[in-house]
Amino acid sequence: MSELEKMEAELVQLTKQLAEFLSLAPTERSIPGFAKIWRPISRYRVQLRTALQDHGSILSDPRYRDAKGSEIQQRVGYNAAHTRLRLWPRIEDMVNRQITPEAKHLMPQPTEYMDGAHNRFVNHIYAALHTLALPSAEAMLNLISDAHPDIALPATHFEALVHAAYRICLAQGRTTPPRFLDVGCGGGTKIWAALPYFPDASGLENNPTQVQVGAAAMAKLNAPAGCIMEADARRFFDYSSYDVIYFYQPLKDLDGLREMEDQILEQARPGTILIAPYAAFSAAEGDLRCSRIAPSIYVAGLAPSQTEKLCARAEMIGTDAPEHSNSFDAALGYWRPVVDASRRNGYTL
Numbered sequence: 001m002s003e004l005e006k007m008e009a010e011l012v013q014l015t016k017q018l019a020e021f022l023s024l025a026p027t028e029r030s031i032p033g034f035a036k037i038w039r040p041i042s043r044y045r046v047q048l049r050t051a052l053q054d055h056g057s058i059l060s061d062p063r064y065r066d067a068k069g070s071e072i073q074q075r076v077g078y079n080a081a082h083t084r085l086r087l088w089p090r091i092e093d094m095v096n097r098q099i100t101p102e103a104k105h106l107m108p109q110p111t112e113y114m115d116g117a118h119n120r121f122v123n124h125i126y127a128a129l130h131t132l133a134l135p136s137a138e139a140m141l142n143l144i145s146d147a148h149p150d151i152a153l154p155a156t157h158f159e160a161l162v163h164a165a166y167r168i169c170l171a172q173g174r175t176t177p178p179r180f181l182d183v184g185c186g187g188g189t190k191i192w193a194a195l196p197y198f199p200d201a202s203g204l205e206n207n208p209t210q211v212q213v214g215a216a217a218m219a220k221l222n223a224p225a226g227c228i229m230e231a232d233a234r235r236f237f238d239y240s241s242y243d244v245i246y247f248y249q250p251l252k253d254l255d256g257l258r259e260m261e262d263q264i265l266e267q268a269r270p271g272t273i274l275i276a277p278y279a280a281f282s283a284a285e286g287d288l289r290c291s292r293i294a295p296s297i298y299v300a301g302l303a304p305s306q307t308e309k310l311c312a313r314a315e316m317i318g319t320d321a322p323e324h325s326n327s328f329d330a331a332l333g334y335w336r337p338v339v340d341a342s343r344r345n346g347y348t349l
Ligand SMILES: C[S@@+](CC[C@H](N)C(=O)[O-])C[C@H]1O[C@@H](n2cnc3c(N)ncnc32)[C@H](O)[C@@H]1O
Pocket: 146, 147, 148, 149, 150, 151, 152, 153, 182, 183, 184, 185, 186, 187, 190, 204, 205, 206, 207, 210, 231, 232, 233, 234, 248, 249, 250, 251
């Protein structure tokens, strides 16, 4: 084992302690507690830099290369060690933000996600994507009469909702990746938009023409195969398989809408997050089957007092958007426990 490898192996033990510290409830974390763990870690920084320089010179020596595997392998390992060293300031910043975090509301004010040039630009682009995934006007003549055809929730409003749902999922400490469902998904563009937060996302739609056009659009985007299911939301019997259920008033007819809402509320498992961004949602108030955690967001099967506690925990979760990169993760080495613990707290690099 080289000096570099030895140091990196020692560091893993220390970064595991840091990950344990980050896994404490925010109220139990303290600046002195952090300093005690961080000090021994930071001593390695200069030593690692020196060891990397030495290692770099050894790598240029052909005798060493021949004795220790291919040059490419050696270079890959060396570059990964360099990446880890370069991550140091970003790791420090990410960890610092978690020592004494402040509560942040689950949903921002509507002006924050709807107003301003950037939001308007994103919504303008999204509107085009939505239109491209709709059937032609001719094909739309087949539309089922009580459906709401082409009204899409603006992308920036949707992003605020899924981000809040993601933070709630983190606060729930789920052990498996949450499954997201868009009920009445049209062309599937909200499935696509949900993927960065919920890689296991799908939708159901009862208009066969829309299913066909949407599925073709999703296939072009390389969305998960079969992510649009053809089904009637009022007669769908698998709502209990999902952890986050989004429904944006797919039916015009209020009786049909109630039927769909009842199916969802009766089947959803306790703790399921329901996103219902419309005024006519029948369970918005005083329905024992769910309680409101944030504007347009509800939790199934929880009493209001339990939802309040969950909300307090979720508001302490960081607001960084999740990141998924297998190649980046593979190079994290001794930082991996810290990055994983931070992701569970809602913080990323
Ligand atoms: C208002 S669009 C919503 C699109 C997308 N979910 C969004 O939020 O942007 C409603 C969609 O629900 C579909 N829909 C209407 N009734 C339905 C039903 N009973 N079951 C499944 N989908 C339905 C419509 O065909 C339409 O594509």
